[in-house]
Amino acid sequence: MGDEEIVLLDEAGAAVGTAPKASSHHRATPYHLAFSCYLVDDAGRVLITQRAHDKPTWPSVWTNSCCGHPAPGETLRGAVLRRLGDELGVRAGAGGFTLLLPEFSYRAEMDNGVTEFERCPVVRVRVAPPEAGTVRPNPVEVAAAEWRTWDECLELAGRPEASPWYRLQVEQLDPLGIPADWPAAPTSLLPPALSW
Known part of the structure; x- marks a missing residue:
């Protein structure tokens, strides 16, 4: 996790400070800012990834395309672009x-007690060739990456190898229709700590 800083939040989603990412994920992880991204290609498929096997939180689980933590002062789009490149x-x-x-927003606990506790806005990023065909997973972050249909994504959400946040997000995304038709939500609903 390096020297990356996460943004700590109050219950309303306002920033109340920062903390080192590496030392903040434990049994009493503070509420903090994050994001989840779903890459969708021209055919409406979603890129699903398996987290690297040696990640300290939820290793080896299958999940959405990429996740991350906006740095202090970083926009949501800036954070997503950065992590898409890194991962x-x-x-x-x-x-x-x-x-x-x-x-x-969600809270989830691993079997060893390590907890994730995040306000985690979810975004879709459309990619077309050549971007869709040139996914190069960073093995430090991602063990595998596969383009899947939405029906396959729904099936994954019912399996134990899916991440807890993925299961919760898919539950909210499914009523919105197929990935190509997911409607935009108002940016005014983002937490006060995060700009679009």
Whole structure:
């Protein structure tokens, strides 16, 4: 996790400080800012990834395309673009962004007690060739990456190898229709600590 800083939040989603990412994820992880991204290609498929096997939180689980933590002062789009490059080698254009679930928040605990506790807005990023065909997973972050149909994504959400946040997000995304039709949510619903 390096020297990355996470943004700590109050219950309303306002920033109340920062902390080192590496030392903040434990049995009493503080509420903090994050995001989840779903890459969608021209055929409406979603890129699903398996987290690297030696990650300290939820190793080896299958989940959405990429996740991350906006740095202090970083916009949501800036954070997503940064992590798409770091995790998947994808250089997406800033124009294909859609905010989907600005108020998504969750708390989940691993078997060893390590907890994730995040306000985690969810976005879709549309990618077309050549970006969709040039996914290059960083093995430090991602063990595998596969393009799947939405029906396959729904099936994964019912399996134990799916991440807890993925299962919760898919439950909220499914009523919105197929990935290509997911509607944009108002950016005004983002937490006060995060700009679009």
